[in-house]
Each structure stands twice: as C-alpha cells, then as structure tokens.
Amino acid sequence: MSEPRSQDAASDLGSGSRRRTWAELLAGRVKRQRQGLGREHKLQESAVRLLRRHLNLNDLLLEVGGSACKTLCLNQWMDPEASADLSSSFIGSALRDEASRLGVPVAVLSSRAVASSFVQICASSGEPSHRVLLNAEQRKKMSSLLEVAQYLLAHSMFSRFSFCQELWEVRSSLLLEAVWHLHVQNLVSLQELLESHADTQATVAWLFKDLCVLCEQMEASTQHTDIARAMLSDFVQLFVLRGFQKNSDLRSVEPAQMAQLAMAVLQRMLMFALEALATGLQDESPAYRAVKSCF
Structure with missing residues (x-):
C-alpha cells in the first residue's frame, strides 16, 4: 500500500513544480553568462573613463619595462630626428602590449597618445600671439605624427571618435592648420x-x-x-x-x-x-x- 501512495505523492509534486528540461537549464546558464559579460563590459567602460581622465601617457610609457619601450616617449614622436629609428609598426606593437597590460582598448590608448602629441605640436611654436598656421618645424613634426596615426588607423588601432573627443577638450590649444592637415591626410575629415x-x-x-x-x-x-x-x-x-x-x-x-x-x-x-x-x-x-x- 505504501508504494502507490509514494507514486501519488511524486505525481502531486511533479504537478506543482516540474523538473526543468536541459534546454531550460542551458538557457539559464547562458543568461547568467551574459549578465557576467555585461558587468565586465561596464567595468571596462569605467576603466576607460578613468584612464582618459587621469592617465599621463608620457609617464606611463616611460614606466613600461624594457629599454626599447622606454624610448617610446611621446615627446620623441614629435621629433622626426629622434624618432627616425622608431617605425610605426614598433610604436603600434608597444601600444598594443601596453593596452593589453592595462586591460583597455588599444584604440583608446592610441587615440589619446596621438591627441596628446598633436596638442604638444600645436603649442610648441613659442609665440604668444594667436596664430592659426604652423611653422616649418611644426609641419615636419605633424607629418611624422600623422604617418604613425595612419598606420594605427589602418591596423584598427585608432578610434576617430575618441581622438576627436580628446581634441575638443583642448580646443583653445589647437591650430587651425593642424586640424586641416587631419583632413588632407585622410585621418579625420x-x-x-x-x-x-x-x-x-x-x-x-x-x-x-x-x-x-x-x-x-x-x-x-x-x-x-x-x-x-x-x-x-x-x-x-x-x-x-x-x-x-x-x-x-x-x-x-x-x-x-x-x-x-x-x-x-x-x-x-x-x-x-x-x-x-x-x-x-x-x-x-x-x-x-x-x-x-x-x-
């Protein structure tokens, strides 16, 4: 008599809360994974915002281990003579490695680096009066910098949007000719x-x-x-x-x-x-x- 009662109890239990199928179990697992990826994505976005606000890229690149990476200072990017031995591929590789170490998108790091050098070139004239044209030395440095930027863009290591946002934050420091060269060199129209x-x-x-x-x-x-x-x-x-x-x-x-x-x-x-x-x-x-x- 006890066996039929057990079966009836199991039947009653099944009618109230049925067992979930394999498809439902897997769907729940996928949902939890997606939620985890969403939190990871938000954390990465927060890290990127923090990086953009507080990172001094000159100091950062100087702290990278290895003598080769220590030569990768943003000031040397602007000097065609000092950066003659630093190819665009080497600079791109160093930026990719550093972005991986920091856990941020390489395009964001590269865009911030190029923007920093771009502004420094505009400010390097030493003339107090308001100007919109580059001098000969500035044009030479700008040409070298944009060559590196074009390499980064061609290899999906440069964000035009991030670069533009960086420039607008320091709009008063820009020279109109430098902005025009971005258009002429097909970097940013x-x-x-x-x-x-x-x-x-x-x-x-x-x-x-x-x-x-x-x-x-x-x-x-x-x-x-x-x-x-x-x-x-x-x-x-x-x-x-x-x-x-x-x-x-x-x-x-x-x-x-x-x-x-x-x-x-x-x-x-x-x-x-x-x-x-x-x-x-x-x-x-x-x-x-x-x-x-x-x-």
Missing part, C-alpha cells in the same frame, strides 16, 4: 571632426575666430599664402556644400547639425566681410586689407 562636437555654438565661435585670423595672417605674410588659401578654400567649400544641401533623409540628425553649423559660419563670415569693407574703405584698416586679400 573636417566634417567628421566638426560633427563630433555637440556644442554647435562653441564650434561656430571657434571656427569664425580662427578663420578671421587666417585671413589676417594671409594678408600680412606671403610665406604661407598657398597653404592659407588652400585651407580657406577647403573650409568654405565644405560650408557651402553642407549649408545649402537638401537633406533627403529627415530622420538623420547629423546632416541637419552640420547644415546649421555651416550656415552660421558663412553668415558670420559674410557679416565680417561686409563690415570690414564698409568701415575700412577709407582708411585701409587691417581688417579691410585681410578681407580684400581673402575674398
């Missing part, structure tokens, strides 16, 4: 860089100020006239194309943002030119001569 900054008004103010200085320096010196004219032509061409293009995709936000930025810059440049021509026609003011030279 002018449109991509401008669209990466959410504050359109700040971008317009920065561009307008530097374009005015570009016109003044173009009129004051004939040494860099060709480069200055090429810069102005590329910027104006971009603003005209993007400012007056018809946006066929109404769901797209970035073209609308770029069109707004382009129209704002063109409007301010036009007002500047008209005011300079109107007030400086009699006395040949510097602004009048600059506008006449550029336009």
Whole structure:
C-alpha cells in the first residue's frame, strides 16, 4: 500500500513544480553568462573613463619595462630626428602590449597618445600671439605624427571618435592648420571632426575666430599664402556644400547639425566681410586689407 501512495505523492509534486528540461537549464546558464559579460563590459567602460581622465601617457610609457619601450616617449614622436629609428609598426606593437597590460582598448590608448602629441605640436611654436598656421618645424613634426596615426588607423588601432573627443577638450590649444592637415591626410575629415562636437555654438565661435585670423595672417605674410588659401578654400567649400544641401533623409540628425553649423559660419563670415569693407574703405584698416586679400 505504501508504494502507490509514494507514486501519488511524486505525481502531486511533479504537478506543482516540474523538473526543468536541459534546454531550460542551458538557457539559464547562458543568461547568467551574459549578465557576467555585461558587468565586465561596464567595468571596462569605467576603466576607460578613468584612464582618459587621469592617465599621463608620457609617464606611463616611460614606466613600461624594457629599454626599447622606454624610448617610446611621446615627446620623441614629435621629433622626426629622434624618432627616425622608431617605425610605426614598433610604436603600434608597444601600444598594443601596453593596452593589453592595462586591460583597455588599444584604440583608446592610441587615440589619446596621438591627441596628446598633436596638442604638444600645436603649442610648441613659442609665440604668444594667436596664430592659426604652423611653422616649418611644426609641419615636419605633424607629418611624422600623422604617418604613425595612419598606420594605427589602418591596423584598427585608432578610434576617430575618441581622438576627436580628446581634441575638443583642448580646443583653445589647437591650430587651425593642424586640424586641416587631419583632413588632407585622410585621418579625420573636417566634417567628421566638426560633427563630433555637440556644442554647435562653441564650434561656430571657434571656427569664425580662427578663420578671421587666417585671413589676417594671409594678408600680412606671403610665406604661407598657398597653404592659407588652400585651407580657406577647403573650409568654405565644405560650408557651402553642407549649408545649402537638401537633406533627403529627415530622420538623420547629423546632416541637419552640420547644415546649421555651416550656415552660421558663412553668415558670420559674410557679416565680417561686409563690415570690414564698409568701415575700412577709407582708411585701409587691417581688417579691410585681410578681407580684400581673402575674398
């Protein structure tokens, strides 16, 4: 009699809480693994944010073990003579190893390194007055740096987005010609860089100020006239194309943002030119001569 009662009890238990199938057990395991990966991803993102805020890359690379890696100082990247023996592949390999040791994406580390050197080149002129053009030494250093950056980009070791964000944080330290070289060397286009900054008004103010200085320096010196004219032509061409293009995709936000930025810059440049021509026609003011030279 006890055996039938046991079977009935087992049957009652099964009706209340059935055994899970293998598929359900495996699904639960996969879900837990995904949750673990999600936490790991969030932890990695936090580490990247901490790295971007507090890491001094010059000190970091100098602390890497081995005499070869100790020569990989960011200051040497900017000096073509000192970095002649450091190939792009060697620099890329050292950055990959260091990113692996730190547990951060190599593209983030490389972008931060290139941005740091980029800003140092812009600040190395030693001239207190506001400038937008590089000197000959700066152009040589910039060419070497961008060659390394292009190698990193070609080997999926460079993040354009991270690089742009780093540059916008130090916008006041940038030279307009250096930004233009990013476009010419096919590293980061002018449109991509401008669209990466959410504050359109700040971008317009920065561009307008530097374009005015570009016109003044173009009129004051004939040494860099060709480069200055090429810069102005590329910027104006971009603003005209993007400012007056018809946006066929109404769901797209970035073209609308770029069109707004382009129209704002063109409007301010036009007002500047008209005011300079109107007030400086009699006395040949510097602004009048600059506008006449550029336009």
